Amino acid sequence: MLLRYEETINLRANDFSCDHAAKVSAILDLMQTVAQNHSRSLNMGEEELRKRDILWVLAKMRITVVGKFPYCGTVKAVTIPQPKTRTSYVRDYYVYDVNGGLLAKGSSVWCLVNAETRRLMPAIIEYVGEYVGTKAYDDNFALIPSVEFDAPSYSCYVQNSEVDVNGHLNNTRYADYILNSFPEPVPFSGFEISYAKEAVKGDRIDIGLKEYDGYWLASGKVNGDACFRAKLLK
Numbered sequence: 001m002l003l004r005y006e007e008t009i010n011l012r013a014n015d016f017s018c019d020h021a022a023k024v025s026a027i028l029d030l031m032q033t034v035a036q037n038h039s040r041s042l043n044m045g046e047e048e049l050r051k052r053d054i055l056w057v058l059a060k061m062r063i064t065v066v067g068k069f070p071y072c073g074t075v076k077a078v079t080i081p082q083p084k085t086r087t088s089y090v091r092d093y094y095v096y097d098v099n100g101g102l103l104a105k106g107s108s109v110w111c112l113v114n115a116e117t118r119r120l121m122p123a124i125i126e127y128v129g130e131y132v133g134t135k136a137y138d139d140n141f142a143l144i145p146s147v148e149f150d151a152p153s154y155s156c157y158v159q160n161s162e163v164d165v166n167g168h169l170n171n172t173r174y175a176d177y178i179l180n181s182f183p184e185p186v187p188f189s190g191f192e193i194s195y196a197k198e199a200v201k202g203d204r205i206d207i208g209l210k211e212y213d214g215y216w217l218a219s220g221k222v223n224g225d226a227c228f229r230a231k232l233l234k
Contacts, residue, residue, distance in 0.1 A: 001129040005038035006078040013072055017185045022069035024175040024191045024232075028061060031093040031106050032172065034077045044125050046165060053115040054125075058171045059088065060141050062192035063106035064233075067097065074098055080132045084123045087111060092136035105136045118198070144194055144229040147219035149208030154181035158203045168198040169205075174228055178218045181207050186216075190233035197227040 015026035039045040039056070046056060069075065075095050082090040093106040112121040156177060164170040174193060179186070199205060199222040206221045218230040 002132060003127055003129040004078065004080050004132050005034060005041065006076055007034050007037060008074060008076050009033070010074050011069060011072055016069075016071055019185050019187075020071050021185070021187065022065075024063070024179060024188065025172040027063055027065070027069075027095070027104055027106070028172045028175055028191075030075075030077055030095065031061075031063070031079070031108070032058070034079045034093065035091055035108065035110075038079050038081075042128065044127075049112075049125070050115065054121065055113050055115050055166050057111050057113050057166065057198075058108060058195060059111050060109040060192075060194045061106065061171065062108075062137075062141065062190070063093075063104055064190045065104045065188065067101055067103040069095075069103055070097060075103060080134065080136075081127055082135065083131055084125075084127070087120060087123055089123060089125075092134075094136065107136045107141075109141065141192075141194070144192060144231050145217060146226070146229055147208040147210045147217050149206075149219070152206035152221075153209040154178075154207045156180070156205055158199050158201050158205065160201060163201050166198075168200050169203070171195065174220065174230070177205055177207060177220070178209075178230055178232065181209050181218065186232070186234075188232050188234065191230070193228055193230040195228050197222055197225055199227055 017023055078094040080092045089110045091108050095104045097103055114121055158169045162169050162173045203222050208219050210217045214234050216232045220228040
């Protein structure tokens with residue numbers, strides 16, 4: 001069996017910002033959805049792993065947008081896992097329009113943690129099948145520089161509706177928080193984020209932004225401790 005999964009997805013109005021551009025969080029959610037569904041089809045989804053007190057957690061994610069997502073239209077999302085390392089699983093993504101034109105690509109790093117201790121575990125779950133052998137990117141994830149700040153550009157508290165089945169702030173919501181740091185919607189061609197610490201209901205998130213030529217950097221703190229670093233490409 002070839003380790004490749006595809007799914008047709010109908011986009012909704014709330015997947016788009018007021019300028020009719022697809023939200024970063026919507027693209028991340030789309031890719032997360034096909035990853036979860038593929039894992040379920042391989043009997044290594046959230047439900048199966050929870051029986052063993054294991055959780056999937058997202059450590060890193062990046063996307064590159066190359067086309068305009070059709071407003072309330074239909075897209076095809078494809079996900080392809082890579083061979084695992086000692087502690088992580090890399091999974092790539094491609095999103096196409098109905099004519100086969102590439103709209104976006106992405107890559108992610110997933111890890112396993114113990115559900116009780118929340119500690120990182122070795123990559124003990126095995127994929128069963130034949131790897132495709134292609135990669136979305138030629139390079140590996142690079143370290144995202146930190147933004148030092150005293151006064152945050154944006155602050156908020158994690159709400160009930162933002163907490164997922166793992167009991168923490170869903171990874172897509174961080175992208176919304178970062179975009180909320182800007183006074184107006186900003187165009188983007190890519191996004192990358194690295195997660196360092198989970199946030200749970202009631203936690204305060206503070207975000208610092210810094211603009212550079214061609215991109216913005218964002219760093220987040222949860223109750224004063226570093227929780228993520230991100231890069232938004234113009």
